[in-house]
Amino acid sequence: MTARSGGMAVRLARLSRHRDDRFLFVPLDHSVADGPIVAAGRFDGLVRTAVQGGADAIVVHKGRAATIDASLLRDCSLIVHLSASTAHARDVDAKVLVGDVEEAIRLGADAVSVQVNIGSDTESRQLADLGSVADACRRWNMPLLAMVYPRGPRISDPHDPVLLSHVVNVAADLGASLVKTTWAMPLERMAEVVESCPIPVLAAGGPSDRGVDPAVFAAGVMAAGCAGLAVGRGFFESSAPAVVIRALSAVVHEAPAYQAQVQPSARPVPVR
Numbered sequence: 001m002t003a004r005s006g007g008m009a010v011r012l013a014r015l016s017r018h019r020d021d022r023f024l025f026v027p028l029d030h031s032v033a034d035g036p037i038v039a040a041g042r043f044d045g046l047v048r049t050a051v052q053g054g055a056d057a058i059v060v061h062k063g064r065a066a067t068i069d070a071s072l073l074r075d076c077s078l079i080v081h082l083s084a085s086t087a088h089a090r091d092v093d094a095k096v097l098v099g100d101v102e103e104a105i106r107l108g109a110d111a112v113s114v115q116v117n118i119g120s121d122t123e124s125r126q127l128a129d130l131g132s133v134a135d136a137c138r139r140w141n142m143p144l145l146a147m148v149y150p151r152g153p154r155i156s157d158p159h160d161p162v163l164l165s166h167v168v169n170v171a172a173d174l175g176a177s178l179v180k181t182t183w184a185m186p187l188e189r190m191a192e193v194v195e196s197c198p199i200p201v202l203a204a205g206g207p208s209d210r211g212v213d214p215a216v217f218a219a220g221v222m223a224a225g226c227a228g229l230a231v232g233r234g235f236f237e238s239s240a241p242a243v244v245i246r247a248l249s250a251v252v253h254e255a256p257a258y259q260a261q262v263q264p265s266a267r268p269v270p271v272r
Contacts, residue, residue: 006141007140007141007142008141008142008143008177011110011111011141011142011143012143012177014077014110015056015057015077015079015110015111015143015178016056017054017056017075017076017077018056018253020253021200021227022056022222022227022228022252022253023056023057023178023200023202023227023228023229023230023252024054024055024056024057024228024229024231024245024248024249024252024253025055025056025057025058025059025079025145025180025202025228025229025230025231026050026055026057026058026059026230026231026232026235026245027058027059027081027230027231027232028043028046028047028050028058028059028060028064028232028236029059029060029061029064029081029232030232030233030236031061031064032061032084032085032086033084033085033086033087034086034087035087037236038236043064043067043068044068044069044072046236046241047068047069047072047073047076048072049241049242049245050076050235050241050245051072051073051075051076052242053241053242053244053245053246053248053249054245054246054248054249054250054253055076055245055249056076056077056228057076057077057078057079057110057111058073058076058077058078058079059079059080059081059113059145059230059232060078060079060080060081061080061081061084061098061099062080062098062099062103062104062107065078065080065107065108065109066107070108073108077110077111078107078108078109078110078111079109079110079111079112079113079145080099080103080104080107080109080111080112080113081099081112081113081114081115082097082098082099082100082101082104082112082113082114082133083095083096083097083098083113083114083115083126083129083147084096084097084098091120091121091122093117093119093120093121093122093151093152094117094120094121094122094126095114095115095116095117095122095126095129096125096129097114097129097133099112100133100136101133101136101137101139101140101142102136102140104142105140105142109142110143111142111143111144111145111177112133112137112142112143112144112145113144113145113146113147113180114129114130114133114144114145114146114147115146115147115148115149116129116130116146116147116148116149116170116171117148117149117150117151117152118148118149118150118151118152118155118166118167118170119150119151119152119153119154119155120151120152120153121152121153123152127170127174130146130171130174130175130176131174131175134174134175134176135175137175137177138175143177143178144175144176144177144178145176145177145178145179145180145202146171146174146176146178146179146180147179147180147181147204147230148167148168148170148171148176148179148180148181149167149181149182149204150163150164150167150181150182158182159182159183159184159185160184161184161189161190161192161193162192164181164182164184164190164193165192165193165196165197167181168181168193168196168197168199168201169196169197169198171197171199172197172198172199176199177199177200178199178200178201178202178227179197179199179200179201179202180201180202180203180204180230181193181201181202181203181204182203182204183203183204183217183221184224187217187220187221187224188220188224189224190203190220190221190224190225190226191224191225193224194224194225194226195225200227200228201225201226201227202226202227202228202229202230203221203226203228203229203230204229204230204231205217205218205229205230205231205232205233205234205235214231214234214238214244214247214248215247215248215250215251218247218248218251218252219251222251222252228252229248229252231244231248235248
């Protein structure tokens with residue numbers, strides 16, 4: 001990771017609880033877009049499972065962050081997501097800002113995240129939002145996770161490694177500290193995406209209940225040089241979330257031992 005100083009360095013260090021510059025983030029912000037992921041009374045339990053299993057950070061919206069038992073975050077970072085849309089919108093790829101960096105700081109966040117859909121009809125506004133949040137993050141020494149996806153009517157192949165290399169560099173050039181994007185196909189070509197980008201690249205995960213072994217996928221991603229994973233649905237939609245998160249943490253933070261067990265031909269194509 002590029003050397004940083006001051007408050008930015010402190011917060012970036014917190015995002016990797018093993019202090020190895022590897023990251024396992026668990027996005028739990030889906031309730032805005034799609035509806036509740038668990039009953040309200042079970043949300044803290046889901047967070048506890050993620051933390052105890054080795055997650056480095058959870059990603060939630062500002063209102064949800066205020067409801068989480070603070071003791072659950074002693075060993076896990078908090079990332080407050082600033083972008084939103086719902087599945088009921090006319091344009092589901094449009095994202096708007098619903099929070100700001102100062103709010104996230106007041107909530108105790110270690111970082112903020114913003115989503116940008118490259119190729120969407122509102123791409124220009126989303127890029128402007130990313131730039132303005134990045135400027136605020138610089139003022140406050142706050143790490144910024146950019147979730148940048150090729151997504152919209154002009155995107156024919158969201159897994160094209162050339163296109164993915166472009167979108168991760170958009171994040172870097174506009175001031176993000178880390179970037180999350182989708183995986184390349186074939187998965188080995190994710191190495192090209194990582195090599196093109198001056199900031200750490202995290203691969204987005206997907207549902208784990210369709211014949212995809214999340215640990216095998218994670219090993220392939222890490223073997224390609226990614227700095228980590230961001231797995232939401234693959235965690236909370238799993239029938240055994242505690243097992244999934246422990247396996248993913250082991251791969252992310254002890255990757256070489258696991259990568260040796262994964263042959264390129266055995267790496268499955270994950271699903272969205």
